[in-house]
Amino acid sequence: MAYLEMKGITKRFPGVIANNKISFSVEKGHIHALVGENGAGKSTLMRILYGLYKADEGEIIFDGQPAVINSPRDAIQLGIGMVHQEFQLVPSLTVAENIVLGYEPRRNIWVDRDQARQQVIDLSEKYGLLVDPDAVVREVPVGVQQRVEILKLLYRQAELLILDEPTAVLTPQEVQGLFEIIKRLTSQGHTIILITHKLIEVMNLCDHATVLRRGEKVGSVLVAESSEAEIARMMVGREIVRSYEKKHKAGLSPKLVCKNLSAVNDRWLPALRQINFTVNAGEIVGIAGVEGNGQSELVEVLAGLRECEGEITLNGEDLTGQNNRSRREIGVAIVPENRKTQGLNLLGPVTENLVVNRYYKPPFTIRGILSLRNMTQYARDLIKRFDIRAEGPNAVVGTLSGGNAQKIIIARELATQPDVLVAAHPTRGLDIAATQYVHQELLSIREENLGVLLISADLDELLAISDRILVLFEGQIVGEVDPKTVTFEQLGLLMAGHIKNVPQAVEE
């Protein structure tokens, strides 16, 4: 009998089915990988197990008993613990205080600090997770913070530990350290579920792997009897739509050139490491990669919203040092990743959302005053041209469907006839019709000899419309592939951190 069984788990959010009748089981003492791309549903499934979400359908059977888990406290009581991708540590408290948080040992009404320290030291020695109990968490390196998180679970006597993308923030050496810790934990009888998209980890560490894709379970394999290629293929899927006809060859004259581009993320860690790439006229360059490998930072850098080192030029003109508005004037257009928070004002009318990149110039501003008439007319034109389904130019954007809202962004950006369009996840959350529409628009820009940089987590999309695909992994471009000839396995491997024998080498 399996140690943990999740049966028929379904979880719906407005507009999307995050988990669709997923069933999977884990044996005691195993290291079980839960694999998949972003949006596959891995985190959701585990959050249900940990009591942060409630499943709409399905049941959980743990250690032979049906389990009702309504809150993290319930999960903890059953012996289930989870280390989140973003650490849940209180920065100003010490290591010991964090580990015992919520379950502090007490002496009368006081916190028994000495006992806490001692228990932490004991646990630390038992599992070989070396930490200084008195160190303040905010001053402790990330690798140690992770050990603190794990000790937190062990202190609460977790038998089943869920680790969500634990190596995302670790250096290679720290990764090795983590692997040893995991092995030691299982040797002491614990069971581990590892959420990851990195195949090296799956192959080197795990006994079993369950692959999720788009909210559904694709399959479960015994790692020893499988291969990276097989798992990669399960991760990315087989059906594609390579059905778009491209009318002419991609151009060769460079439009957007990035040289030695480096940037740090919000945690001051490197997000982009000296990348180089070019977008030529009349071509669509796709950037593939699992989220979190530098894509967001790349878009922010190109938009002028994040500092960077290196060089960015458009048609020879230097963009570094220019702010967002002047870049737009020079010819960059952006479809941002998050349309609700970055791409639109949901509280405002369609007209204002359409005109926000041009309102300050004639014909929309005449002698300092906005011409509402010209703005409304412009909006009507764009609504017609792009077939935006809304009650009228004054409709509040928040009431529109996702597809129509995205059309507003695209209409706005294309109307200025940019030299290069940077589109980040432009079809995320859209239905098939809307997705196809966006693809057609991108292809038509290509027809007009302009350039498109398409950043996407959807491989079908990238393969269908890109002329070239660059793969971004941990801030570097690890490969460039030809969509017409590349195989899914190759793409999967590149995206998951393997540099193998790929047709084209890393661009210099």
Add this chain to the structure above:
Amino acid sequence: MLNKDELSNVGVGILQVCLTLLVALIMGAIVMELSGKDSLAAYQVLFESALGSKTAIANTLLAATPLIFSGLGAAIAFRAGVFNVGVEGAIYVGAFGAAWVGFTFLGLPGAVLIPLCFLMAAVVGGIWCYFPGLLKARLNVDEIVTTIMLNYVAILLTSYLVNYPFRLPGLANAMSAEVAPQALLARLAPPSQLSTGFIIALIAAIVIAFLFKRLRLGFELRTVGDNPMFARWSGMPAAGVIEKVMFISGLLGGLAGAVQVLGVNYRFVANFSPGYGFTGIAIALLARNSPLGTLLAALLFGILRSGSSTMEIFTNVPRDLITVLEATVILFVALEFSLSWLRRKQNGSAD
């Protein structure tokens, strides 16, 4: 001029204002009844004395005048997402600025002196709120605390000025010299003190409404207030917008001060403001930051304020009831924010 959508928005706006005020009046009635007063009789006196005669109406408009300015000042800042509690301070420094010009340049003709007084008030008031705006825009310093602090500084500073350098010798009260007679604002409806200041307030409301709708800055401040991240991603100069908005906010407060000096007190009197700035906050919140709504709300509060002293005389209901009504209005609006927050949260989060 106004299309169908806008008319319905206006209609909804007026409804919101009236509904909220109704709730407040009910709350006030409860308080009165619990303290043994006849609420209906009290309200009757209140409204009659505020609106019952030509002079009464004039006095109501007089009471509303500073509230229109302070309400607009608060509204423009709130709309841009900046919680400026410092209009009260701008009122004080603006008032002193106007008074100073008024009692210093005694030789200038009225047609020059009056605009000069207003100009001084506007600039000084503007700077007073510009400074915390700058700190917020460039360094993200919390604007609530800084503006509250500056309120106290303004009150103390102006108090110092009329108690020491500019004190009128021989008087016990702290006040400045009287402003030159040609600087006084003309009365509109004697014996009420209602002056042309009221007209200026109306003009200010219209100008601000125009700004919101038709000027670049209006578009920018509304967008920054609705979604600052989107504003940045679209290339709007968000920091500059906040600074300009705060300046205008203070400028409006300064004008309120100028009107009190030139139209009512004829000099600067220490501690002259019974909290115009704070009532302005209630007004702006009540009107959901719409300029014309602010005008309406200010007039309604003018009714309440001006009728309340007579109400007190005849029914023994203390005029502080109005303050209780103000608090109820603000509380109601606070709840409404939470409701729309709740609604948005439910519609929001997919993983």
Add this chain to the structure above:
Amino acid sequence: MEVLTNVLFGMLRMSAPLLLAGMAGVLSQQVNLLNIALEGLMLFGAFFAVVLGAYFASSWAGLLAAMIFALIFAWIFGFFIINLRANLIVAGLALNILAVGFTSYMLVIWFNARGVYSPGNIDKLPTITLPLLDQIPFIGDILSGHSFLVYVSWAAVLLTSILLYRTPLGVHMRAVGEHTEAAETAGIAVKIVQYAAILLGGIMCGLAGAQLAIGDLTLFSDNMTNGRGFIALAAVFFGRARPGMTAVGCLLFGLFEALQIRLQIGTGLPPQIPQMLPYITVIILLTLISVREKYQGRTA
């Protein structure tokens, strides 16, 4: 020398309400609820101290009433901002304005007094002479002979510190304030912890108000808190919500208040100038803190 003694004595006296309100602010801030309503809660405390003290002809009754009523209003405030999730700032503002309006209104209704009310039948709170200590020259004159709430305010600083750093509730409060999600996933009941902070703060604000109203003289006047709630809040920002540093801030402001009274007797500086200093200092300090935060990461 006597001047110095007087000033320091005055400093301790004037900072008592600030210390109490300051600790209330510290607790709120530690659970990440910006408490703008300190001012209003203090005013309610002052009012009910006088009113019910007069009714029962006992300053102890007044003290108890201040605590109870401030607690009630703090509970209402907490309900609005924690359960109903009303906008913190707007709700706090509403409570402050309600306090001013309600107390002035009731003063007229119950006592027919406008502006000031001074009942003749209660004594102020007892002053305490510290045994032994009061024999020491200079130090004795400063430390001994204060109203008993002054000593309570020092105890409040100590107790707040102990609560926050030694008890489980305190650790939970700090966790909730710093990283609510971490607290939640650790199994802590976030709302209850936040309520505890607000309610304890309410009691302390009540005490602060009582000190103002019946600690020295026995009277209530309209709006008698006069911004002290915001000064206390400023001290909380100054002290970054740590009891010790916040107390330093409160003492500093108390010092300015005492100095200013002293200077009115002597000549020299007009009172408004030193009075302005605390407020200006706050602005400068907040700016420096923001500057540091902005450029901090660069060196990492």
